[in-house]
Amino acid sequence: MCQVDEDYNGQLDRDEVLSFSKKCVKCKEATAVLVIRAGDMFCSGCFKEYFVHKFRAMLGKNRIIFPGERVLLAVSGGPSSCSMLNQVQEGLSQNAHKKLRFIPGIVYIDEGGALGLSVEERQRTVDELQSMFKATGFPYHILPLEEVFDLPSSVLEESSPSSEQPDITYKAAVDHFIQTNRNCYLSPEKQADLTGLNIQESHTHSLQQIFGSIKTLTAKEDLLQTLRQHLLVHTARSKGYSKLMLGDNCTRLAVKLLASISLGRGAQLAIDTGFSDLRYGDIITVRPMRDYSAKEVSFYNHMYNVPSVFIPTLDTKTTDKASVLRLTESFVTKLQAHFPSTVSTIYRLVGIINLLYMYICEWFSMFIVCVCVGGGLGLVVYKQGGIVCGQKSLEKHLYCYSCLRLTSFL
């Protein structure tokens, strides 16, 4: 009898503890459904408010996007970029509180050629994404990665920025923007460039050859990232967009930060992981999702039915040690599981590095592949012209340490 009572009391205590800790920390009424940081429990409604507010605050605080400006959203089909697309849609809707006021377009780059996927598989993914893009009503552009072969060499040069001094006030910058763009307003394209993928087989073959010849997965991932970035910037330029929005979340950026250090890209940390990236001059890249952890994004997408498409990439189903990026990701996520402030601590480094970076970038020349500035570590190398510009003649190029190592694998 006594023993039964003891067990029963133990069970009660445990239940009490669980139910007591389950109230939302914000409204203190509803039952919490999600734990974000250590001890921060939110109910569904409060979490949505927090999520939406963070997006608007991120754009509002940084004051880099002007009303009426054309902004290109780079959507990969993954949860973060689809969440970003969803937030932009919500923000532009009529009944939004503090409505967003820019003009979006969507771009998707199909990387199936580099991954060795069949044309049918690629077309299937594209069709799925196309229906998702059509539902938003925004103009969209779907490009195969093979188009890197048609890029002009100007993509590797820094263009002069369209606006003047960076230290004028936001209001003055907006006025200047409206004045300069009043006469050249283009009506947004309502239809996609193409209904199906327009791929040149010879280009696919060349792409597969290049990736096939690279010996390590790390170098392949790095090259893919570089080619994708160049194509995104070129698309933004050629279609008349002045800003590019990327969907990198906090977790991904923390992993990228550590991996970049391992790969010798320490000098470019600030612009690779910061909110805004000004290296291209006329096109400014922004990362509005950088304050969201992967968990927050996944939970929001699930709860509020944000569609996303699962697309395999280079490191799908690879082991932990397959590449530097995979190993870093595995390291960070495992550490995060036991120490919930891991990601935010790594991520705070970016703010500190950013300050240092602003001082050094005026004095040094630009590296050819990653289009970053840096000094001292750059090496002047006589090499055959890179893949992007497709030139065959020997040219003098400036490579940073990391890109030089990458090109040695080609």
Place this chain on the structure above:
Amino acid sequence: MESPLPLQSLRVGGAELLFDGVKEHQVTLPSQSEPWDMKQLLVWIQRNLLKERPELFVQGDSVRPGILVLINDADWELMGELEYQLQDQDNVVFISTLHGG
């Protein structure tokens, strides 16, 4: 529990390649004397549903870090994680946060 335990659904997001591409599974757990808990469910999934590369889904006793688990649309951390005892018609969702951005 003496009777079989049907779950309303078991879904995998982002990890469907490991499950033969099937995202949603209707699962009825066989009857056993003790109540089913999450720990046993994971073992069951590994034996019956996972088609390949179990190490990409399960790590030791628990799921691989980076996989978010939701029970009835609530974070499993609030439900006791592995000790949570499954009820009739529970919804279990596994979302891989390791993929995509």
